[in-house]
Amino acid sequence: MELTATIMKPVLYSCLLFSFWLLSFLSFCEAADRQGEILHKLLMSGRSEKSRISSSRSWAAGLHGSNPSTYSPVCIEPQDGEMEADEIDALPGQPDGVDFDQYAGYVTVDQKAGRALFYYFVESPRNSSSNNPLILWLNGGPGCSSLGYGAMSELGPFRVNSDGQTLFRNDFAWNNVANVIFLESPAGVGFSYSNTSSNYDNAGDTTTAIDTYTFLVNWLERFPQYKSRDFFIAGESYAGHYVPQISSTILYNNENTNQTVINLKGIAADDEIGDIDIYNIYAPICLDSSLKNGSHGSRLCMDRSATYYSTYSKKYHSKWSDGDKDGRVPVVATRYSLNVLKLGVKNGWHAWYSEKEVGGYVVEYEGGLALVTVRGAGHLVPSNQPQRALTFISSFLQGTLPPSTP
Structure with missing residues (x-):
């Protein structure tokens, strides 16, 4: 062998x-x-x-x-x-x-x-x-x-x-x-x-x-x-x-x-969404037949749509997404799931910044858990919003929330 x-x-x-x-x-x-x-x-x-x-x-x-x-x-x-x-x-x-x-x-x-x-x-x-x-x-x-x-x-x-x-x-x-x-x-x-x-x-x-x-x-x-x-x-x-x-x-x-914990609330309107890209609901449908694959086309045609992403570590826990664009695993469903944990809020819902722009929003709970959304991202955050994703992961690795000021 x-x-x-x-x-x-x-x-x-x-x-x-x-x-x-x-x-x-x-x-x-x-x-x-x-x-x-x-x-x-x-x-x-x-x-x-x-x-x-x-x-x-x-x-x-x-x-x-x-x-x-x-x-x-x-x-x-x-x-x-x-x-x-x-x-x-x-x-x-x-x-x-x-x-x-x-x-x-x-x-x-x-x-x-x-x-x-x-x-x-x-x-x-x-x-x-x-x-x-x-x-x-x-x-x-x-x-x-x-x-x-x-x-x-x-x-x-x-x-x-x-x-x-x-x-x-x-x-x-x-x-x-x-x-x-x-x-x-x-x-x-x-x-x-x-x-x-x-x-x-x-x-x-x-x-x-x-x-x-x-x-x-x-x-x-x-x-x-x-x-x-x-x-x-x-x-x-x-x-x-x-x-x-x-x-x-x-x-x-x-x-x-x-x-x-997993929760299905927040995606109940699945049958009513119409013909959209569920992973990036505001993205145009790919109409280029040379790139088309399946019902919604190649991600190359749609400028590499973005991600729901969850990450955990031995010393800090965080889940992040953006329910504004990701219809498959929306932020609403994540918030319902977190509500099940019945955690106290340590740091209320507020904006965070990347390159002097709002990068998304964040809420920190008691016990070391935070929910971070990434503005303008769908199901593939590092692809669709790479700079904001890097800002987030850099803060995460340091054990801190993303910057709360520009």
Whole structure:
């Protein structure tokens, strides 16, 4: 097995570089609606008993069990030399003057099943703070690529030019303030795979959480210099499940617990919305037949519409969105969900600013939870409002609310 993996590695990276653009483009043209649509269908289905994606209660019971002594530690594989082997010299078509290091490769999460997760990792610029935190980014779906979606069209260091062959720098990339891992999860998404086909049929929240935890433990052995960094988990759409459940898994391994709440109120008018882009309700429908895909066209045609995004960390919790444009996961529904928690208000609803303009609105609750909206954003905030997204995440990483003055 190891010999095969070693021999295949040069071939793998040749295929990776050749396929990079195809995956990125397909994530726009074929999977642009999938992330929110799958989440919507799941919520509207009433989460039937036949669903492979369990409720948070049964998920927690299945993962942790009633007897902590039954827990088996994850297997840590030797990682010597893997970091150096994963380093990327340059992506095809990338611009000159790239001042940060980037890596890509596989981390095996189940040796017996032959299951491995693919990651793309970008460090902060070499002349930036050596103490910048580490962020794990996850796209939702389930089934959407964090490489083609998050990395290449939202918060990554590059965007794809319209020629489909070259890249340009994203001035508002999150690696300006953090080191970011884009993880393809679960197995079967993007370049992640399993040699046991039944893994694809049986995937769900439980296996995703366990595999991601196993990935992190082994990845940190591969990149031990990040073991002492502040660590954050971030994601969008269905990652609103992944993030707290992975956080719970981490906390469980430190003898703690966690939980999450979902509320359907706020999207009751779903059947009356008409023919609009539910992820950016004020955006024009794409009428260019050369770009058209599905009922609403390519996100390339609509200037890379934006995101509902939720993010959690070990020391501060925040959910952010903009109900003004995102009809799939509107801010109204989020506020209904937060009302269930019955938290006191620490800092009332007020505007925050980015580049001397109102960037959105924020309310801070007792207990370290805040709701932050991003003005002018729909379902893909880092794509549609990249500067405001960077302002937000920069404040978040510092443990503060976004600026309340221009």
